[in-house]
Amino acid sequence: MNKPLASIISVGISKFGKLIGKSAREIFYDAFRECIDAIPKFSVDMIKAAFIGQMSGMFEHQEHNAPIYLEWCGLNGVDGFRVECACASSGAALKLGVIAIASGLYDFVLVGGVEKMTHLSTSDVTDILATASDYFFEQINGLTFPALYALMATAHMKKYGTTQEQMALVSVKNHANANLNPKAHMYGVDNVTIDKVLSSRVIAWPLKLYDCSLISDGAACLILTKPELAYRYSDDVVHIIGFGQGHDSISLINRESLTSLKASKIAAKRAYDMAGISPMDVDVAEVHDCFTIAEIIAYEDLGFCNPGEGGKLIERGETFRDGSIPVNTSGGLKAKGHPVGATGVAQACEIFLQLTGKAGLRQIDEAKIGLTHNVGGSGASAIVHIYVGGEFYG
Amino acid sequence: MNKPLASIISVGISKFGKLIGKSAREIFYDAFRECIDAIPKFSVDMIKAAFIGQMSGMFEHQEHNAPIYLEWCGLNGVDGFRVECACASSGAALKLGVIAIASGLYDFVLVGGVEKMTHLSTSDVTDILATASDYFFEQINGLTFPALYALMATAHMKKYGTTQEQMALVSVKNHANANLNPKAHMYGVDNVTIDKVLSSRVIAWPLKLYDCSLISDGAACLILTKPELAYRYSDDVVHIIGFGQGHDSISLINRESLTSLKASKIAAKRAYDMAGISPMDVDVAEVHDCFTIAEIIAYEDLGFCNPGEGGKLIERGETFRDGSIPVNTSGGLKAKGHPVGATGVAQACEIFLQLTGKAGLRQIDEAKIGLTHNVGGSGASAIVHIYVGGEFYG
Numbered sequence: 001m002n003k004p005l006a007s008i009i010s011v012g013i014s015k016f017g018k019l020i021g022k023s024a025r026e027i028f029y030d031a032f033r034e035c036i037d038a039i040p041k042f043s044v045d046m047i048k049a050a051f052i053g054q055m056s057g058m059f060e061h062q063e064h065n066a067p068i069y070l071e072w073c074g075l076n077g078v079d080g081f082r083v084e085c086a087c088a089s090s091g092a093a094l095k096l097g098v099i100a101i102a103s104g105l106y107d108f109v110l111v112g113g114v115e116k117m118t119h120l121s122t123s124d125v126t127d128i129l130a131t132a133s134d135y136f137f138e139q140i141n142g143l144t145f146p147a148l149y150a151l152m153a154t155a156h157m158k159k160y161g162t163t164q165e166q167m168a169l170v171s172v173k174n175h176a177n178a179n180l181n182p183k184a185h186m187y188g189v190d191n192v193t194i195d196k197v198l199s200s201r202v203i204a205w206p207l208k209l210y211d212c213s214l215i216s217d218g219a220a221c222l223i224l225t226k227p228e229l230a231y232r233y234s235d236d237v238v239h240i241i242g243f244g245q246g247h248d249s250i251s252l253i254n255r256e257s258l259t260s261l262k263a264s265k266i267a268a269k270r271a272y273d274m275a276g277i278s279p280m281d282v283d284v285a286e287v288h289d290c291f292t293i294a295e296i297i298a299y300e301d302l303g304f305c306n307p308g309e310g311g312k313l314i315e316r317g318e319t320f321r322d323g324s325i326p327v328n329t330s331g332g333l334k335a336k337g338h339p340v341g342a343t344g345v346a347q348a349c350e351i352f353l354q355l356t357g358k359a360g361l362r363q364i365d366e367a368k369i370g371l372t373h374n375v376g377g378s379g380a381s382a383i384v385h386i387y388v389g390g391e392f393y394g
Numbered sequence: 395m396n397k398p399l400a401s402i403i404s405v406g407i408s409k410f411g412k413l414i415g416k417s418a419r420e421i422f423y424d425a426f427r428e429c430i431d432a433i434p435k436f437s438v439d440m441i442k443a444a445f446i447g448q449m450s451g452m453f454e455h456q457e458h459n460a461p462i463y464l465e466w467c468g469l470n471g472v473d474g475f476r477v478e479c480a481c482a483s484s485g486a487a488l489k490l491g492v493i494a495i496a497s498g499l500y501d502f503v504l505v506g507g508v509e510k511m512t513h514l515s516t517s518d519v520t521d522i523l524a525t526a527s528d529y530f531f532e533q534i535n536g537l538t539f540p541a542l543y544a545l546m547a548t549a550h551m552k553k554y555g556t557t558q559e560q561m562a563l564v565s566v567k568n569h570a571n572a573n574l575n576p577k578a579h580m581y582g583v584d585n586v587t588i589d590k591v592l593s594s595r596v597i598a599w600p601l602k603l604y605d606c607s608l609i610s611d612g613a614a615c616l617i618l619t620k621p622e623l624a625y626r627y628s629d630d631v632v633h634i635i636g637f638g639q640g641h642d643s644i645s646l647i648n649r650e651s652l653t654s655l656k657a658s659k660i661a662a663k664r665a666y667d668m669a670g671i672s673p674m675d676v677d678v679a680e681v682h683d684c685f686t687i688a689e690i691i692a693y694e695d696l697g698f699c700n701p702g703e704g705g706k707l708i709e710r711g712e713t714f715r716d717g718s719i720p721v722n723t724s725g726g727l728k729a730k731g732h733p734v735g736a737t738g739v740a741q742a743c744e745i746f747l748q749l750t751g752k753a754g755l756r757q758i759d760e761a762k763i764g765l766t767h768n769v770g771g772s773g774a775s776a777i778v779h780i781y782v783g784g785e786f787y788g
Contacts, residue, residue, distance in 0.1 A: 023530070056457050057478075061533065063450050063525040064480035067641040067774035071648075077660070079639040080775070081486055082478045084451075086458035092475055096490065103496040131457040136417070139455065245473040247461040254465075266471070380461035381474070 001388060002276040004239030006101035007230035008222050008387075010039040011349040016218035016337035017118075017185040024060055024116040024219070025072040028052075031112065031219040031342075032073045042223070042233040046108045049079040051097045053090025053113035054341035058128045060116055069112070078110070086132035087290060089113060090220070091344030091374030091383035095243050097224045098385075107225060113346065114219035115339035125215050129340070132377035134251040146212060146291070148252060148378040150204035153293035155258035157206065159308065164206050166311035167292035168197035171210045171334055173320050174289060178331025180362040185216045185337030192335075211292040216337030220346035230390070236356040237390035238370075242277070243383070244270025250380040259308075261379035264301035268373070271384040272303075279303030282325060283367040284354045286347035288375035288382075289332040295319075298373055299327070302384070321364060329354060329362045344374035348385065355389030395782060396670040398633030400495040401624035402616050402781075404433040405743040410612035410731035411512075411579040418454055418510040418613070419466040422446075425506065425613040425736075426467045436617070436627040440502045443473040445491045447484025447507035448735035452522045454510055463506070472504070480526035481684060483507060484614070485738030485768030485777035489637050491618045492779075501619060507740065508613035509733035519609050523734070526771035528645040540606060540685070542646060542772040544598035547687035549652035551600065553702065556690060558600050560705035562591035564686035565604045565728055567714050572725025574756040579610045579731030586729075605686040610731030614740035624784070630750040631784035632764075636671070637777070638664025644774040653702075655773035658695035662767070665778040666697075673697030676719060677761040678748045680741035682769035682776075683726040689713075692767055693721070696778070715758060723748060723756045738768035742779065749783030 012035025014027045036044055050070060057063035066080030085092040090113025097111040117125050130139050133148060156162045175192035178184035186192075192210065200209035230237040246266030249255055256262060272278060279302060287302065289295035296310035304325050305313040313319060319327040330336045330350035333343060351370035353359040370387040406429025408421045430438055444464060451457035460474030479486040484507025491505040511519050524533050527542060550556045569586035572578035580586075586604065594603035624631040640660030643649055650656060666672060673696060681696065683689035690704035698719050699707040707713060713721040724730045724744035727737060745764035747753040764781040 057450055057525050058452060060529055061525055062529045063478060064527075064644060064771050064774060066479060067644050067770070068528070070641055071643050076641075078641070079489075080479075080641055081490065084457060084476045084478055085460060085474075095473075096475065099494055099497045099499060102499055103493045105493060105496055131451050131455055133458075134462070135454055135456045247464055247470075247472070247474055249465050250458060250461050376461070377458045380458060 002241055002274065004227040004241050006098045006224045006240050007227045008238045008352050009225055009230050009234035010035050011222045011352045013183050013346055013349045014219045015183055016216045016339060019217040022217065024114050025068050027116060027217055028069045028112060028114040028219040029072050031221040035221040035223060039234045044075065047075060047078055047110050048108060049100055049106045050075060050110040050112065051081050051083055051093040053083050053093035053344055055084060055086055055089050055115060056128050056131060059120065085381050086376035087340045088344055088374040088376035088381045088383050089341045094344055094348055094385060095245060095383055098240055098243060101224050101226055107229060109224050110221060111224055111345055112219065112221040113342040113344055115341040116217050117215050117339060118217050122215065137251040137253060146204035146207050149291040149293055150207050151252060152258050152297065153206050156293060156297065159259050162296060162311040164198060165194060166315055167211055167296065168194045169314045170289060170292035170295045171197045174328050174332040174334040177321065177329050177362055178335030181331050181336060184331040184335055185214050186331060186335040207291055213290045213333035213338040216339045218337055218339035218342045220342045220349050222345060222348055222352065238352045238355045238387050239390060240385055241388050242271040242275025242386040244268060244274065246382045248380050250377060252378060260297060261301055261375065261382060263379050263382035264298060264373065264375065267382040267384040268302045271386050275386040277369060277386065281369050282371045283369050284329060284351065284364050285325065285327050285371040285373065286330060286350050287327055287373040289328055289334045290338060295327065302373055321362065326364050329359065329364060344383065347372035347374060351387050355387060396635055396668065398621040398635050400492045400618045400634050401621045402632045402746050403619055403624050403628035404429050405616045405746045407577050407740055407743045408613045409577055410610045410733060413611040416611065418508050419462050421510060421611055422463045422506060422508040422613040423466050425615040429615040429617060433628045438469065441469060441472055441504050442500045442502060443494055444469060444504040444506065445475050445477055445487040447477050447487035447738055449478060449480055449483050449509060450522050450525060453514065479775050480770035481734045482738055482768040482770035482775045482777050483735045488738055488742055488779060489639060489777055492634055492637060495618050495620055501623060503618050504615060505618055505739055506613065506615040507736040507738055509735040510611050511609050511733060512611050516609065531645040531647060540598035540601050543685040543687055544601050545646060546652050546691065547600050550687060550691065553653050556705040558592060559588060560709055561605055561686035561690065562588045563708045564683060564689045565591045568683060568722050568726040568728040571715065571723050571756055572729030575725050575730060578725040578729055579608050580725060580729040601685055607684045607727035607732040610733045612731055612733035612736045614736045614743050616739060616742055616746065632746045632749045632781050633784060634779055635782050636665040636669025636780040638662060638668065640776045642774050644771060646772060654691060655695055655769065655776060657773050657776035658692060658767065658769065661776040661778040662696045665780050669780040671763060671780065675763050676765045677763050678723060678745065678758050679719065679721050679765040679767065680724060680744050681721055681767040683722055683728045684732060689721065696767055715756065720758050723753065723758060738777065741766035741768060745781050749781060
């Protein structure tokens with residue numbers, strides 16, 4: 001295991017869901033407040049830069065968002081950066097935060113993500129989300145995100161025999177996990193069975209309503225610092241020991257494969273190499289399950305199983321909380337919710353909670369090494385981070 | 395003068411203007427190609443990260459832009475980041491590029507900016523640009539950007555006696571400079587006089603058509619590296635020796651002053667301190683003249699003159715090409731054009747050309763130290779960089 005690049009000393013996450021009457025800035029503040037309140041020895045004046053992921057100014061007709069969050073959080077004098085990488089916006093923000101710490105120019109940085117989506121109609125949201133696909137080759141031909149992932153799902157079914165029941169299991173698992181996470185959009189929904197998934201209405205075959213992630217409002221924050229400063233301000237520390245990023249053509253038509261995301265494979269290899277670990281070392285992972293098929297493909301691209309065996313991996317129960325590699329203990333995008341700009345940092349928050357033993361009823365015993373996998377669009381971007389709990393490092 | 399943080403080895407800039415039938419990705423490629431072609435010893439495979447400023451996905455109904463530019467430029471395996479900070483988007487991208495070089499994680503990074511605007515109606519563009527102001531406190535009350543800057547202009551006129559003629563001089567100067575810059579949107583327009591500015595139609599009094607910057611398409615690129623690697627690939631090197639960033643409330647109503655941008659003053663002070671120079675040391679500057687009053691206020695905020703004396707500074711001719719501190723030799727946003735996401739890097743490109751003696755007919759003799767000043771919105775963000783020509787350093 002290699003040296004940490006940066007360390008997380010606190011996390012905060014807003015309620016995910018339909019937050020009626022709350023704007024992005026208010027939701028962001030909720031996450032920020034929780035993050036800061038958890039570390040009373042830390043002063044907000046120590047934050048010198050903020051990297052904030054947000055996908056689109058279209059949701060609130062508001063660009064130039066970073067200074068708004070700085071003002072709303074009382075962060076005077078802080079350098080603010082908004083980062084956009086579609087649904088991987090705050091995964092990218094986290095990576096930039098790590099780079100900023102590595103530069104030596106900043107000792108403490110805030111990393112966050114936010115999106116406010118539920119005040120618009122589903123068709124408007126679908127149209128805005130489609131801007132993460134290619135305008136010229138995809139959008140104008142009417143491809144929505146469910147349709148893009150349906151193409152991948154049918155290709156995976158044809159090539160590997162992956163079944164609708166296996167996909168449904170992803171939904172069942174993630175809903176069960178979300179029901180143990182009070183912040184989750186679907187907290188309190190406790191009756192998601194395979195039959196319920198399979199009989200839900202078709203969105204883009206083979207993807208049905210319960211195969212799709214949620215349109216949610218939400219925000220997430222964390223504080224990064226240098227490893228040598230971390231313990232001064234928090235007893236709960238998680239180190240980031242590797243990151244990797246990959247890209248591919250934005251349009252599916254130019255991809256080498258429909259059954260795997262090249263960007264994810266590149267990102268994962270780089271992150272594992274930097275961390276000096278292998279997929280077998282990962283104890284808990286948050287992966288980008290924007291659709292159930294995406295989680296199955298992620299198992300394969302991240303090396304949790306061989307190509308084509310993702311469906312069987314969940315069928316064997318390996319990615320459930322009591323399996324060998326629990327995935328999306330938070331509930332994932334599927335059931336925790338997917339306020340797109342917030343998702344990357346929210347994944348990191350869950351790993352922080354798991355590696356510091358603070359994940360409540362969904363805690364995985366002896367979780368030492370965690371991984372997050374955040375995908376932009378249909379896979380033109382992917383960002384992987386690898387974490388180790390402070391008490392297990394060194 | 396302090397140690398360089400990073401060094402620019404090449405720049406490229408597309409034609410600025412109404413580029414009919416060209417999309418952002420094609421315009422970006424034009425700038426990238428020029429940047430790369432200028433350094434034959436350099437291979438694009440050496441680029442490992444790209445920081446690209448772009449303000450809004452609304453112009454082309456396209457977010458998730460970074461991977462598009464990577465693909466279009468053949469930049470496989472490169473980490474791509476889109477940065478948004480309204481009209482300071484690529485100033486922020488440049489700063490992140492410098493941070494990335496300082497981190498030691500990257501040896502060569504591409505920094506760019508782009509916007510495609512002219513295919514939309516002026517009212518649609520005005521509406522999109524308004525997203526750089528506050529939705530809740532400004533946009534819904536009908537404040538457009540000309541109106542916001544008109545409020546600053548009238549405040550400046552009242553407090554300091556600044557005149558419409560002084561503002562008009564900014565336009566006259568910048569148009570004259572643009573007429574020596576073949577890449578400028580207004581290249582070839584050679585009859586902009588004070589009378590022409592004063593008699594042009596009122597947009598938001600006291601700002602008239604010729605007080606306003608242009609709606610343009612355009613892109614700009616540069617390659618950053620570590621100072622110690624720079625001369626291997628280019629004889630023309632410009633070092634970045636300081637940067638500074640400042641923020642303020644996004645809405646004017648919460649500002650301490652209407653006649654000065656606090657964000658610019660903070661950014662300038664930080665940049666001067668980091669560079670170890672004073673305003674008097676600056677030989678040539680590109681400042682954010684989105685409106686003529688903005689250039690006058692910039693003179694004051696950057697310390698080129700005392701508060702309230704900006705109008706007199708240009709009246710004395712000091713910021714013309716033959717003055718003591720030539721400003722916006724490129725033509726500025728006013729006459730080179732203002733494809734918003736491209737502006738910050740385009741400013742850096744002009745300074746690179748000036749400090750390497752490659753600015754053609756608009757070359758300033760003996761220019762050693764340069765400064766760029768990039769503002770987001772009405773001043774919620776400002777980013778200043780300070781540069782020294784390689785032959786003058788050390």
